[in-house]
Amino acid sequence: MTSKRKQYTSEFTFKVVMESFQRDTTIEAVCRKFDVPSSVLSRWRQEFQQNGPGAFEGKKKPQSPPAPGESPEELKKIIGELTVQNELLKKSRGLLGN
Incomplete structure (x- = not known):
């Protein structure tokens, strides 16, 4: 063991x-x-x-995967994708009559 x-x-x-x-x-x-x-x-x-x-401070820390959206560029990308998805959902709801 x-x-x-x-x-x-x-x-x-x-x-x-x-x-x-x-x-x-x-x-x-x-x-x-x-x-x-x-x-x-x-x-x-x-x-x-x-x-x-x-x-x-220099000691090795257990590594964890980086969280999404840590940099401003990643945040902008996520916001853009969510905006597109939101618009698509709005349009699809309008087509269904609700």
Whole structure:
């Protein structure tokens, strides 16, 4: 049986590290709360101390497919297609008598 490595987002990593620096909590408690091994949290804390808040920004994030309409050109294209469809529907309803 092979086990996959967990992948954490930079936002999650930053949140865990910031919570671990609070005075009213222990590293062990943070590890239990977020289900993160203490060795991983120690490495994250060290990276944060060396590189500051941008330490986790370069990390690989799980890729999701781009959402349609992210660029202005794509939005214009979608609006144009919907306008044509809307006009066709209006014309077809007019032909049916409604």
